[in-house]
Amino acid sequence: MLEILYQDDDIVAVNKPANLAVHRSKFVGPDDAFLIDLLREQVDGRLHLAHRLDRATSGVLLVARSPEMASALGEQFMGRTVSKRYLAVVRGWPDPAEGTIDYPLPGSRDTGPRRDATTDYRRLATVEVDIPLGRYEKQRYALVVAEPRTGRFRQIRKHFAHIHHPIVGDSQHGRGDHNRLFKQHFSSHRLLLHAERLTFTHPMTQHPIAISANLDDTWQRLVARFAWDDAVQALVTGGVCDEASGAGCASPP
Template sequence: MTETQNTGGVAKIAVIADENDMRLDRWFKEHYPDVTFGMLQKLLRKGHIRLDGKRAKSNTRIATDQIVRVPPLNLETRIYAKKPEGELSQDDIYYMQNMVMHIDDDIIVLNKPSGLAVQGGSNTNRHIDGMLSALKYDLTEKPKLVHRLDKDTSGILIIARTRVAAQKLTKAFQTKTTEKYYWAVVKSVPKLREGKINMPLLKQGRKGHEKVIAAPTGENASEDAKSAITLFATVSSVPALASFMVLRPITGRTHQLRVHMAEMGNVIIGDGKYGGTDAHIGGEISRKLHLHARHIKIPHPSTGEIFEITAPIESHMKNTFHSLGFDEEAGDLVMERFENR
Protein backbone atom coordinates (compact mmCIF):
# COMPACT_ATOMS: atom_id res chain seq x y z
CA MET A 1 0.00 0.00 0.00
CA THR A 2 1.09 3.60 -0.56
CA GLU A 3 0.79 5.90 2.43
CA THR A 4 0.39 9.43 1.10
CA GLN A 5 0.14 11.21 4.42
CA ASN A 6 0.33 10.48 8.14
CA THR A 7 -0.59 13.44 10.31
CA GLY A 8 -1.35 13.17 14.00
CA GLY A 9 -1.67 9.43 13.68
CA VAL A 10 -4.22 9.67 10.85
CA ALA A 11 -3.10 7.74 7.75
CA LYS A 12 -4.26 8.51 4.23
CA ILE A 13 -3.57 5.56 1.98
CA ALA A 14 -3.83 5.33 -1.80
CA VAL A 15 -5.56 2.27 -3.28
CA ILE A 16 -3.19 0.36 -5.59
CA ALA A 17 -4.13 -1.28 -8.90
CA ASP A 18 -4.31 -4.81 -7.44
CA GLU A 19 -6.95 -3.58 -5.00
CA ASN A 20 -9.27 -2.10 -7.63
CA ASP A 21 -12.94 -3.12 -7.13
CA MET A 22 -12.16 -4.68 -3.71
CA ARG A 23 -14.75 -4.21 -0.98
CA LEU A 24 -13.68 -1.74 1.70
CA ASP A 25 -14.12 -4.28 4.51
CA ARG A 26 -11.92 -6.78 2.66
CA TRP A 27 -9.29 -4.04 2.10
CA PHE A 28 -9.29 -3.38 5.85
CA LYS A 29 -8.94 -7.06 6.61
CA GLU A 30 -5.85 -7.15 4.38
CA HIS A 31 -4.16 -4.08 5.85
CA TYR A 32 -5.50 -4.03 9.42
CA PRO A 33 -6.27 -7.65 10.35
CA ASP A 34 -6.50 -6.82 14.06
CA VAL A 35 -9.59 -4.65 13.52
CA THR A 36 -12.72 -6.80 13.84
CA PHE A 37 -15.77 -6.41 11.60
CA GLY A 38 -17.78 -4.91 14.48
CA MET A 39 -15.05 -2.37 15.22
CA LEU A 40 -14.85 -1.47 11.54
CA GLN A 41 -18.62 -0.88 11.43
CA LYS A 42 -18.33 1.44 14.42
CA LEU A 43 -15.54 3.44 12.79
CA LEU A 44 -17.55 3.75 9.57
CA ARG A 45 -20.76 4.78 11.36
CA LYS A 46 -18.91 7.56 13.22
CA GLY A 47 -17.25 8.77 10.02
CA HIS A 48 -13.70 8.13 11.28
CA ILE A 49 -12.95 6.16 8.10
CA ARG A 50 -13.46 8.01 4.84
CA LEU A 51 -13.01 7.31 1.15
CA ASP A 52 -11.86 10.36 -0.84
CA GLY A 53 -13.08 12.48 2.06
CA LYS A 54 -16.60 11.01 2.05
CA ARG A 55 -18.35 8.57 4.33
CA ALA A 56 -18.39 4.98 3.11
CA LYS A 57 -19.95 1.62 3.94
CA SER A 58 -18.26 -1.73 4.52
CA ASN A 59 -19.49 -3.05 1.15
CA THR A 60 -18.32 0.00 -0.83
CA ARG A 61 -16.13 -0.99 -3.80
CA ILE A 62 -12.85 0.93 -3.87
CA ALA A 63 -11.00 2.07 -6.99
CA THR A 64 -7.35 2.59 -7.92
CA ASP A 65 -5.87 5.86 -6.56
CA GLN A 66 -8.76 6.55 -4.20
CA ILE A 67 -7.62 7.65 -0.73
CA VAL A 68 -8.67 5.75 2.38
CA ARG A 69 -8.53 7.79 5.58
CA VAL A 70 -7.64 5.60 8.57
CA PRO A 71 -7.85 6.98 12.13
CA PRO A 72 -5.03 6.44 14.67
CA LEU A 73 -5.91 2.84 15.49
CA ASN A 74 -2.70 2.16 17.42
CA LEU A 75 -3.42 5.06 19.75
CA GLU A 76 -6.88 3.75 20.58
CA THR A 77 -6.17 0.08 21.03
CA ARG A 78 -8.67 -0.33 23.84
CA ILE A 79 -11.49 0.89 21.59
CA TYR A 80 -10.65 -0.32 18.14
CA ALA A 81 -8.14 -3.15 18.21
CA LYS A 82 -8.32 -6.69 19.50
CA LYS A 83 -5.46 -8.59 21.04
CA PRO A 84 -3.20 -10.27 18.49
CA GLU A 85 -4.15 -13.86 17.87
CA GLY A 86 -1.66 -16.49 18.92
CA GLU A 87 0.12 -18.64 16.42
CA LEU A 88 -1.68 -21.71 15.17
CA SER A 89 -0.93 -24.98 16.88
CA GLN A 90 0.58 -27.86 14.92
CA ASP A 91 -2.76 -29.64 15.33
CA ASP A 92 -4.59 -26.73 13.66
CA ILE A 93 -2.07 -26.63 10.81
CA TYR A 94 -2.40 -30.37 10.25
CA TYR A 95 -6.21 -30.12 10.50
CA MET A 96 -6.37 -27.43 7.80
CA GLN A 97 -3.83 -29.00 5.46
CA ASN A 98 -5.58 -32.35 5.76
CA MET A 99 -8.68 -30.80 4.12
CA VAL A 100 -6.80 -29.80 0.96
CA MET A 101 -7.94 -31.63 -2.20
CA HIS A 102 -6.17 -29.40 -4.74
CA ILE A 103 -3.53 -26.69 -4.73
CA ASP A 104 -1.87 -24.67 -7.50
CA ASP A 105 -0.35 -21.19 -7.82
CA ASP A 106 -3.74 -19.47 -7.56
CA ILE A 107 -6.24 -21.60 -5.67
CA ILE A 108 -6.64 -24.10 -2.88
CA VAL A 109 -9.69 -26.36 -2.72
CA LEU A 110 -10.79 -27.72 0.63
CA ASN A 111 -13.25 -30.48 1.49
CA LYS A 112 -14.76 -28.72 4.49
CA PRO A 113 -16.14 -30.94 7.24
CA SER A 114 -19.62 -30.48 8.66
CA GLY A 115 -19.62 -28.51 11.92
CA LEU A 116 -16.72 -26.18 11.10
CA ALA A 117 -17.66 -22.54 10.46
CA VAL A 118 -16.10 -20.67 7.54
CA GLN A 119 -16.03 -17.35 9.41
CA GLY A 120 -16.33 -16.25 13.02
CA GLY A 121 -19.53 -15.07 14.67
CA SER A 122 -21.46 -15.29 17.90
CA ASN A 123 -19.83 -17.94 20.11
CA THR A 124 -17.70 -19.14 17.18
CA ASN A 125 -14.01 -19.03 17.99
CA ARG A 126 -12.66 -21.76 15.72
CA HIS A 127 -13.25 -21.23 12.02
CA ILE A 128 -11.51 -21.57 8.66
CA ASP A 129 -10.94 -17.83 8.26
CA GLY A 130 -8.97 -17.79 11.51
CA MET A 131 -6.74 -20.66 10.41
CA LEU A 132 -5.98 -19.65 6.81
CA SER A 133 -2.36 -18.90 7.65
CA ALA A 134 -1.88 -22.68 7.82
CA LEU A 135 -2.34 -22.69 4.04
CA LYS A 136 0.35 -20.15 3.08
CA TYR A 137 2.80 -22.89 2.07
CA ASP A 138 5.50 -21.19 -0.08
CA LEU A 139 3.80 -17.77 -0.15
CA THR A 140 4.01 -14.93 2.37
CA GLU A 141 0.49 -13.74 1.59
CA LYS A 142 -2.32 -15.31 3.60
CA PRO A 143 -4.99 -17.03 1.44
CA LYS A 144 -8.38 -15.36 1.08
CA LEU A 145 -11.98 -16.50 1.26
CA VAL A 146 -14.05 -15.92 -1.88
CA HIS A 147 -17.31 -17.66 -0.94
CA ARG A 148 -18.90 -19.45 2.01
CA LEU A 149 -20.59 -22.63 3.12
CA ASP A 150 -22.92 -22.95 6.09
CA LYS A 151 -21.25 -24.27 9.22
CA ASP A 152 -23.09 -27.60 9.01
CA THR A 153 -22.71 -28.04 5.24
CA SER A 154 -19.75 -30.12 4.11
CA GLY A 155 -17.86 -30.09 0.83
CA ILE A 156 -16.04 -27.86 -1.62
CA LEU A 157 -14.67 -24.54 -0.42
CA ILE A 158 -12.40 -22.63 -2.81
CA ILE A 159 -9.69 -20.40 -1.33
CA ALA A 160 -7.70 -17.80 -3.31
CA ARG A 161 -3.93 -17.78 -2.79
CA THR A 162 -3.38 -14.22 -4.08
CA ARG A 163 -5.27 -10.94 -4.15
CA VAL A 164 -5.60 -11.01 -7.95
CA ALA A 165 -6.97 -14.56 -7.88
CA ALA A 166 -9.44 -13.51 -5.16
CA GLN A 167 -10.77 -10.67 -7.31
CA LYS A 168 -11.31 -12.95 -10.30
CA LEU A 169 -12.88 -15.77 -8.29
CA THR A 170 -15.17 -13.38 -6.41
CA LYS A 171 -16.36 -11.98 -9.73
CA ALA A 172 -16.96 -15.52 -11.05
CA PHE A 173 -19.23 -16.27 -8.09
CA GLN A 174 -21.04 -12.93 -8.39
CA THR A 175 -21.65 -13.11 -12.15
CA LYS A 176 -22.92 -16.71 -12.01
CA THR A 177 -20.24 -18.11 -14.32
CA THR A 178 -19.80 -20.75 -11.61
CA GLU A 179 -21.83 -23.97 -11.52
CA LYS A 180 -22.32 -25.56 -8.09
CA TYR A 181 -23.88 -28.94 -7.40
CA TYR A 182 -24.96 -30.18 -3.99
CA TRP A 183 -26.05 -33.59 -2.76
CA ALA A 184 -28.79 -33.77 -0.15
CA VAL A 185 -30.77 -36.45 1.60
CA VAL A 186 -34.27 -35.12 2.29
CA LYS A 187 -37.31 -36.27 4.21
CA SER A 188 -39.95 -38.25 2.28
CA VAL A 189 -40.34 -38.18 -1.54
CA PRO A 190 -40.74 -34.97 -3.58
CA LYS A 191 -44.00 -34.68 -5.54
CA LEU A 192 -42.02 -33.76 -8.67
CA ARG A 193 -39.03 -35.84 -9.65
CA GLU A 194 -37.22 -32.78 -11.00
CA GLY A 195 -37.90 -29.12 -11.57
CA LYS A 196 -37.10 -25.53 -10.64
CA ILE A 197 -37.89 -23.63 -7.45
CA ASN A 198 -38.26 -19.88 -7.98
CA MET A 199 -38.95 -18.58 -4.48
CA PRO A 200 -37.63 -15.22 -3.21
CA LEU A 201 -36.19 -15.30 0.30
CA LEU A 202 -36.14 -12.87 3.20
CA LYS A 203 -33.80 -12.69 6.21
CA GLN A 204 -35.30 -12.13 9.64
CA GLY A 205 -33.85 -11.74 13.12
CA ARG A 206 -30.83 -10.00 14.59
CA LYS A 207 -27.25 -10.60 13.51
CA GLY A 208 -26.00 -13.99 14.58
CA HIS A 209 -29.54 -15.29 15.01
CA GLU A 210 -30.93 -14.80 11.52
CA LYS A 211 -33.48 -17.10 9.99
CA VAL A 212 -34.44 -17.10 6.33
CA ILE A 213 -38.06 -17.44 5.22
CA ALA A 214 -39.96 -17.62 1.96
CA ALA A 215 -40.68 -13.97 1.18
CA PRO A 216 -44.35 -12.92 1.47
CA THR A 217 -46.02 -11.89 -1.78
CA GLY A 218 -48.83 -9.54 -2.74
CA GLU A 219 -49.75 -6.82 -0.24
CA ASN A 220 -47.26 -8.17 2.30
CA ALA A 221 -44.31 -8.24 -0.13
CA SER A 222 -41.03 -6.87 1.23
CA GLU A 223 -38.52 -4.70 -0.62
CA ASP A 224 -35.76 -6.64 1.16
CA ALA A 225 -36.72 -9.96 -0.48
CA LYS A 226 -34.00 -11.49 -2.69
CA SER A 227 -34.54 -13.60 -5.80
CA ALA A 228 -33.63 -17.26 -5.21
CA ILE A 229 -33.68 -20.05 -7.81
CA THR A 230 -32.80 -23.73 -7.34
CA LEU A 231 -32.85 -26.61 -9.83
CA PHE A 232 -33.48 -30.04 -8.34
CA ALA A 233 -33.61 -33.69 -9.36
CA THR A 234 -34.38 -36.81 -7.36
CA VAL A 235 -31.82 -39.57 -7.78
CA SER A 236 -33.56 -42.30 -5.77
CA SER A 237 -36.00 -42.71 -2.90
CA VAL A 238 -37.07 -44.96 -0.08
CA PRO A 239 -40.89 -44.58 -0.16
CA ALA A 240 -42.34 -42.51 2.70
CA LEU A 241 -38.89 -42.18 4.31
CA ALA A 242 -36.16 -40.28 2.43
CA SER A 243 -34.79 -39.27 -0.97
CA PHE A 244 -31.34 -38.65 -2.42
CA MET A 245 -31.35 -35.40 -4.41
CA VAL A 246 -29.04 -33.30 -6.58
CA LEU A 247 -29.50 -29.55 -6.09
CA ARG A 248 -28.09 -26.81 -8.26
CA PRO A 249 -28.46 -23.27 -6.86
CA ILE A 250 -28.62 -20.67 -9.63
CA THR A 251 -28.49 -17.90 -7.04
CA GLY A 252 -26.46 -18.02 -3.83
CA ARG A 253 -28.64 -16.79 -0.98
CA THR A 254 -28.03 -17.63 2.66
CA HIS A 255 -29.62 -21.02 3.54
CA GLN A 256 -31.23 -21.08 0.08
CA LEU A 257 -31.21 -24.85 -0.44
CA ARG A 258 -32.31 -25.55 3.12
CA VAL A 259 -35.29 -23.19 2.96
CA HIS A 260 -36.32 -24.23 -0.55
CA MET A 261 -36.35 -27.90 0.42
CA ALA A 262 -38.26 -27.22 3.64
CA GLU A 263 -40.84 -25.13 1.78
CA MET A 264 -41.24 -27.92 -0.78
CA GLY A 265 -42.18 -30.24 2.08
CA ASN A 266 -38.91 -32.18 1.95
CA VAL A 267 -36.69 -30.80 4.70
CA ILE A 268 -33.03 -31.82 4.50
CA ILE A 269 -32.34 -34.53 7.05
CA GLY A 270 -30.58 -33.09 10.10
CA ASP A 271 -31.78 -29.53 9.45
CA GLY A 272 -33.40 -28.81 12.80
CA LYS A 273 -33.28 -25.06 12.14
CA TYR A 274 -35.82 -25.29 9.34
CA GLY A 275 -37.46 -28.64 10.04
CA GLY A 276 -37.50 -28.99 13.80
CA THR A 277 -37.93 -32.55 15.04
CA ASP A 278 -39.32 -33.55 11.62
CA ALA A 279 -35.78 -33.21 10.23
CA HIS A 280 -34.70 -36.40 11.99
CA ILE A 281 -35.82 -39.87 10.92
CA GLY A 282 -34.20 -41.82 13.74
CA GLY A 283 -32.70 -45.26 13.68
CA GLU A 284 -29.10 -45.42 12.49
CA ILE A 285 -29.44 -42.23 10.42
CA SER A 286 -27.19 -39.45 11.75
CA ARG A 287 -28.73 -36.25 13.11
CA LYS A 288 -26.06 -34.22 11.25
CA LEU A 289 -27.09 -32.07 8.29
CA HIS A 290 -27.15 -34.14 5.09
CA LEU A 291 -26.07 -31.40 2.67
CA HIS A 292 -22.79 -31.62 0.77
CA ALA A 293 -21.17 -29.31 -1.82
CA ARG A 294 -20.28 -32.13 -4.22
CA HIS A 295 -19.05 -30.56 -7.47
CA ILE A 296 -18.05 -27.16 -8.85
CA LYS A 297 -17.14 -25.70 -12.24
CA ILE A 298 -15.49 -22.29 -12.30
CA PRO A 299 -13.17 -20.32 -14.62
CA HIS A 300 -9.60 -20.68 -13.37
CA PRO A 301 -8.22 -17.25 -12.39
CA SER A 302 -5.00 -17.74 -14.40
CA THR A 303 -6.12 -19.46 -17.59
CA GLY A 304 -9.82 -18.67 -17.78
CA GLU A 305 -10.42 -22.32 -18.63
CA ILE A 306 -13.07 -24.20 -16.68
CA PHE A 307 -11.70 -25.81 -13.55
CA GLU A 308 -13.85 -28.51 -11.97
CA ILE A 309 -13.51 -30.76 -8.95
CA THR A 310 -15.58 -33.24 -6.95
CA ALA A 311 -15.51 -33.70 -3.16
CA PRO A 312 -16.09 -37.09 -1.46
CA ILE A 313 -18.99 -37.17 0.99
CA GLU A 314 -18.46 -37.37 4.76
CA SER A 315 -18.80 -40.54 6.80
CA HIS A 316 -22.25 -39.70 8.20
CA MET A 317 -23.66 -39.35 4.66
CA LYS A 318 -21.81 -42.47 3.52
CA ASN A 319 -23.43 -44.39 6.34
CA THR A 320 -26.86 -43.04 5.40
CA PHE A 321 -26.30 -43.98 1.75
CA HIS A 322 -25.37 -47.50 2.85
CA SER A 323 -28.38 -47.80 5.17
CA LEU A 324 -30.88 -46.54 2.58
CA GLY A 325 -29.28 -48.14 -0.49
CA PHE A 326 -28.40 -44.90 -2.28
CA ASP A 327 -25.79 -45.10 -5.07
CA GLU A 328 -23.13 -42.38 -5.44
CA GLU A 329 -22.56 -43.20 -9.12
CA ALA A 330 -26.25 -42.57 -9.80
CA GLY A 331 -25.90 -39.12 -8.23
CA ASP A 332 -22.94 -38.29 -10.45
CA LEU A 333 -24.93 -39.35 -13.54
CA VAL A 334 -27.76 -36.98 -12.59
CA MET A 335 -25.22 -34.16 -12.19
CA GLU A 336 -23.97 -34.87 -15.72
CA ARG A 337 -27.54 -34.48 -17.00
CA PHE A 338 -27.70 -31.04 -15.39
CA GLU A 339 -24.39 -30.07 -16.97
CA ASN A 340 -25.55 -31.11 -20.44
CA ARG A 341 -28.73 -29.02 -20.37
Protein backbone atom coordinates in the same frame (compact mmCIF):
# COMPACT_ATOMS: atom_id res chain seq x y z
CA MET B 1 -5.98 -32.08 8.80
CA LEU B 2 -8.24 -30.61 6.15
CA GLU B 3 -8.60 -32.55 2.90
CA ILE B 4 -7.09 -30.39 0.14
CA LEU B 5 -8.82 -31.12 -3.15
CA TYR B 6 -6.85 -28.75 -5.39
CA GLN B 7 -3.89 -26.41 -5.02
CA ASP B 8 -1.87 -24.17 -7.30
CA ASP B 9 -0.15 -20.78 -7.04
CA ASP B 10 -3.50 -18.95 -7.06
CA ILE B 11 -6.21 -21.17 -5.56
CA VAL B 12 -6.70 -23.78 -2.84
CA ALA B 13 -9.86 -25.91 -2.68
CA VAL B 14 -10.72 -27.95 0.42
CA ASN B 15 -13.39 -30.43 1.43
CA LYS B 16 -14.98 -28.53 4.30
CA PRO B 17 -16.20 -30.80 7.13
CA ALA B 18 -19.72 -30.36 8.46
CA ASN B 19 -20.12 -28.25 11.61
CA LEU B 20 -16.90 -26.32 11.06
CA ALA B 21 -17.25 -22.55 10.80
CA VAL B 22 -15.45 -21.01 7.84
CA HIS B 23 -14.20 -17.90 9.63
CA ARG B 24 -14.57 -15.94 12.84
CA SER B 25 -17.83 -14.09 13.34
CA LYS B 26 -20.18 -12.96 16.10
CA PHE B 27 -22.39 -15.97 15.42
CA VAL B 28 -19.88 -18.58 16.62
CA GLY B 29 -18.15 -19.05 19.97
CA PRO B 30 -14.68 -17.63 20.68
CA ASP B 31 -13.27 -21.11 21.41
CA ASP B 32 -14.53 -22.74 18.22
CA ALA B 33 -12.20 -23.86 15.44
CA PHE B 34 -12.28 -22.07 12.09
CA LEU B 35 -11.50 -23.49 8.69
CA ILE B 36 -9.41 -20.56 7.51
CA ASP B 37 -7.18 -20.79 10.63
CA LEU B 38 -6.75 -24.55 10.24
CA LEU B 39 -5.87 -24.14 6.58
CA ARG B 40 -3.21 -21.55 7.40
CA GLU B 41 -1.47 -24.26 9.46
CA GLN B 42 -1.31 -26.49 6.36
CA VAL B 43 -0.68 -24.01 3.54
CA ASP B 44 2.00 -21.32 3.44
CA GLY B 45 1.26 -17.80 2.31
CA ARG B 46 -1.73 -15.50 2.42
CA LEU B 47 -5.22 -16.96 2.17
CA HIS B 48 -8.49 -15.20 1.35
CA LEU B 49 -11.96 -16.77 1.26
CA ALA B 50 -13.43 -16.74 -2.24
CA HIS B 51 -16.88 -17.83 -1.10
CA ARG B 52 -18.58 -19.38 1.93
CA LEU B 53 -20.56 -22.40 3.04
CA ASP B 54 -22.90 -22.62 6.01
CA ARG B 55 -21.24 -24.00 9.11
CA ALA B 56 -23.48 -27.10 8.94
CA THR B 57 -22.79 -27.79 5.25
CA SER B 58 -19.85 -29.84 3.99
CA GLY B 59 -18.11 -29.91 0.63
CA VAL B 60 -16.06 -27.91 -1.86
CA LEU B 61 -14.82 -24.54 -0.61
CA LEU B 62 -12.56 -22.21 -2.64
CA VAL B 63 -9.80 -20.12 -1.06
CA ALA B 64 -7.71 -17.60 -2.98
CA ARG B 65 -4.01 -16.91 -2.40
CA SER B 66 -4.24 -13.17 -3.07
CA PRO B 67 -6.85 -10.40 -2.74
CA GLU B 68 -6.87 -10.03 -6.53
CA MET B 69 -7.67 -13.72 -7.03
CA ALA B 70 -10.38 -13.59 -4.37
CA SER B 71 -11.92 -10.62 -6.18
CA ALA B 72 -11.78 -12.38 -9.57
CA LEU B 73 -13.44 -15.49 -8.18
CA GLY B 74 -15.97 -13.38 -6.30
CA GLU B 75 -16.98 -11.71 -9.56
CA GLN B 76 -17.75 -15.13 -11.02
CA PHE B 77 -19.95 -16.01 -8.06
CA MET B 78 -21.71 -12.66 -8.27
CA GLY B 79 -22.11 -13.03 -12.02
CA ARG B 80 -23.65 -16.49 -11.56
CA THR B 81 -21.14 -18.17 -13.87
CA VAL B 82 -20.06 -20.67 -11.19
CA SER B 83 -21.90 -23.99 -11.34
CA LYS B 84 -22.71 -25.47 -7.90
CA ARG B 85 -24.04 -28.98 -7.30
CA TYR B 86 -25.21 -30.24 -3.91
CA LEU B 87 -26.41 -33.57 -2.57
CA ALA B 88 -29.12 -33.61 0.09
CA VAL B 89 -31.38 -36.04 1.92
CA VAL B 90 -34.91 -34.68 2.31
CA ARG B 91 -38.04 -35.80 4.09
CA GLY B 92 -40.61 -37.32 1.75
CA TRP B 93 -40.39 -37.95 -1.98
CA PRO B 94 -40.45 -34.70 -4.00
CA ASP B 95 -43.07 -34.85 -6.76
CA PRO B 96 -42.43 -34.09 -9.54
CA ALA B 97 -39.11 -35.89 -9.38
CA GLU B 98 -37.40 -33.06 -11.25
CA GLY B 99 -38.17 -29.38 -11.20
CA THR B 100 -37.28 -25.81 -10.26
CA ILE B 101 -38.02 -24.04 -6.98
CA ASP B 102 -38.58 -20.36 -7.71
CA TYR B 103 -39.18 -18.57 -4.43
CA PRO B 104 -37.73 -15.13 -3.50
CA LEU B 105 -35.70 -14.95 -0.30
CA PRO B 106 -34.46 -12.12 1.95
CA GLY B 107 -30.79 -11.24 2.26
CA SER B 108 -28.16 -12.46 4.69
CA ARG B 109 -29.45 -13.20 8.19
CA ASP B 110 -33.02 -12.97 6.86
CA THR B 111 -33.01 -9.18 6.63
CA GLY B 112 -33.86 -6.78 3.82
CA PRO B 113 -36.23 -7.13 0.87
CA ARG B 114 -36.80 -10.46 -0.85
CA ARG B 115 -34.81 -11.09 -3.99
CA ASP B 116 -35.14 -13.67 -6.73
CA ALA B 117 -33.90 -17.14 -5.75
CA THR B 118 -34.03 -20.23 -7.97
CA THR B 119 -32.90 -23.81 -7.37
CA ASP B 120 -33.07 -26.70 -9.83
CA TYR B 121 -33.44 -30.14 -8.28
CA ARG B 122 -33.65 -33.78 -9.28
CA ARG B 123 -34.65 -36.79 -7.23
CA LEU B 124 -31.97 -39.47 -7.51
CA ALA B 125 -33.25 -42.24 -5.21
CA THR B 126 -35.82 -42.95 -2.51
CA VAL B 127 -36.19 -45.12 0.59
CA GLU B 128 -39.01 -46.12 2.93
CA VAL B 129 -38.01 -47.15 6.46
CA ASP B 130 -40.12 -49.22 8.89
CA ILE B 131 -39.90 -46.79 11.80
CA PRO B 132 -43.15 -45.39 13.25
CA LEU B 133 -43.27 -41.62 13.74
CA GLY B 134 -46.39 -39.65 14.57
CA ARG B 135 -49.37 -41.08 12.68
CA TYR B 136 -47.23 -42.87 10.09
CA GLU B 137 -45.90 -46.42 10.46
CA LYS B 138 -43.25 -45.88 7.79
CA GLN B 139 -41.14 -42.86 6.83
CA ARG B 140 -40.09 -41.78 3.36
CA TYR B 141 -36.85 -40.01 2.43
CA ALA B 142 -35.20 -39.06 -0.84
CA LEU B 143 -31.71 -38.40 -2.12
CA VAL B 144 -31.74 -35.29 -4.29
CA VAL B 145 -29.27 -33.22 -6.26
CA ALA B 146 -29.74 -29.46 -6.05
CA GLU B 147 -28.19 -26.85 -8.35
CA PRO B 148 -28.85 -23.28 -7.17
CA ARG B 149 -28.87 -20.63 -9.88
CA THR B 150 -28.64 -17.86 -7.30
CA GLY B 151 -26.72 -17.67 -4.02
CA ARG B 152 -29.04 -16.43 -1.29
CA PHE B 153 -28.48 -17.06 2.41
CA ARG B 154 -29.33 -20.72 3.19
CA GLN B 155 -31.09 -20.88 -0.17
CA ILE B 156 -31.23 -24.66 -0.63
CA ARG B 157 -32.32 -25.28 2.95
CA LYS B 158 -35.11 -22.71 2.73
CA HIS B 159 -36.25 -23.82 -0.72
CA PHE B 160 -36.73 -27.46 0.25
CA ALA B 161 -38.52 -26.39 3.42
CA HIS B 162 -40.76 -24.21 1.26
CA ILE B 163 -41.89 -27.21 -0.83
CA HIS B 164 -42.45 -29.23 2.38
CA HIS B 165 -39.45 -31.51 1.87
CA PRO B 166 -36.99 -30.12 4.44
CA ILE B 167 -33.42 -31.36 4.51
CA VAL B 168 -32.76 -33.93 7.23
CA GLY B 169 -30.63 -32.54 10.05
CA ASP B 170 -31.67 -28.92 9.47
CA SER B 171 -32.27 -27.50 12.94
CA GLN B 172 -33.50 -24.11 11.68
CA HIS B 173 -35.74 -25.01 8.74
CA GLY B 174 -36.30 -28.75 9.13
CA ARG B 175 -38.35 -31.16 11.21
CA GLY B 176 -37.07 -31.92 14.70
CA ASP B 177 -38.84 -35.30 14.88
CA HIS B 178 -37.18 -36.55 11.69
CA ASN B 179 -33.83 -35.10 12.75
CA ARG B 180 -34.08 -37.07 16.01
CA LEU B 181 -35.03 -40.22 14.10
CA PHE B 182 -31.82 -40.02 12.07
CA LYS B 183 -29.76 -39.42 15.22
CA GLN B 184 -31.29 -42.32 17.12
CA HIS B 185 -31.56 -44.92 14.35
CA PHE B 186 -28.83 -43.97 11.86
CA SER B 187 -26.23 -42.17 14.03
CA SER B 188 -26.52 -39.11 11.79
CA HIS B 189 -25.86 -35.93 13.76
CA ARG B 190 -25.32 -33.50 10.89
CA LEU B 191 -27.16 -31.54 8.24
CA LEU B 192 -27.36 -33.82 5.21
CA LEU B 193 -26.32 -31.18 2.69
CA HIS B 194 -23.03 -31.55 0.82
CA ALA B 195 -21.48 -29.23 -1.79
CA GLU B 196 -20.44 -32.09 -4.05
CA ARG B 197 -19.14 -30.25 -7.13
CA LEU B 198 -18.04 -26.74 -8.09
CA THR B 199 -17.22 -25.66 -11.65
CA PHE B 200 -15.61 -22.29 -12.43
CA THR B 201 -13.19 -20.61 -14.81
CA HIS B 202 -9.63 -20.31 -13.51
CA PRO B 203 -8.94 -16.55 -13.61
CA MET B 204 -5.31 -17.06 -14.70
CA THR B 205 -5.52 -19.90 -17.24
CA GLN B 206 -9.12 -19.26 -18.31
CA HIS B 207 -9.64 -23.03 -18.23
CA PRO B 208 -12.90 -24.41 -16.83
CA ILE B 209 -12.11 -26.31 -13.63
CA ALA B 210 -14.48 -28.81 -11.96
CA ILE B 211 -13.72 -29.89 -8.39
CA SER B 212 -15.60 -32.64 -6.56
CA ALA B 213 -15.58 -33.50 -2.85
CA ASN B 214 -16.07 -37.01 -1.49
CA LEU B 215 -18.80 -37.82 1.03
CA ASP B 216 -17.91 -38.17 4.71
CA ASP B 217 -18.44 -41.26 6.88
CA THR B 218 -21.99 -40.34 7.89
CA TRP B 219 -23.02 -39.93 4.27
CA GLN B 220 -21.32 -43.15 3.21
CA ARG B 221 -23.07 -45.14 5.95
CA LEU B 222 -26.47 -43.80 4.90
CA VAL B 223 -25.83 -44.40 1.20
CA ALA B 224 -24.95 -48.02 1.98
CA ARG B 225 -27.85 -48.46 4.43
CA PHE B 226 -30.43 -47.14 1.95
CA ALA B 227 -28.90 -48.95 -1.08
CA TRP B 228 -28.23 -45.65 -2.85
CA ASP B 229 -24.75 -46.66 -4.05
CA ASP B 230 -25.67 -46.85 -7.74
CA ALA B 231 -27.43 -43.48 -7.68
CA VAL B 232 -24.43 -41.78 -6.08
CA GLN B 233 -21.85 -43.48 -8.32
CA ALA B 234 -23.77 -42.44 -11.42
CA LEU B 235 -23.44 -38.82 -10.34
CA VAL B 236 -20.14 -38.51 -8.51
CA THR B 237 -16.76 -38.95 -10.22
CA GLY B 238 -14.58 -37.23 -7.60
CA GLY B 239 -11.30 -35.37 -8.00
CA VAL B 240 -10.41 -32.40 -10.18
CA CYS B 241 -11.13 -31.97 -13.86
CA ASP B 242 -9.46 -29.41 -16.15
CA GLU B 243 -12.13 -29.41 -18.84
CA ALA B 244 -9.98 -27.56 -21.34
CA SER B 245 -7.07 -29.99 -21.33
CA GLY B 246 -8.99 -33.06 -20.24
CA ALA B 247 -6.68 -33.65 -17.28
CA GLY B 248 -8.42 -35.59 -14.55
CA CYS B 249 -11.73 -35.73 -16.43
CA ALA B 250 -13.59 -38.99 -16.05
CA SER B 251 -15.67 -40.42 -18.85
CA PRO B 252 -19.38 -39.90 -18.33
CA PRO B 253 -21.18 -42.90 -16.79
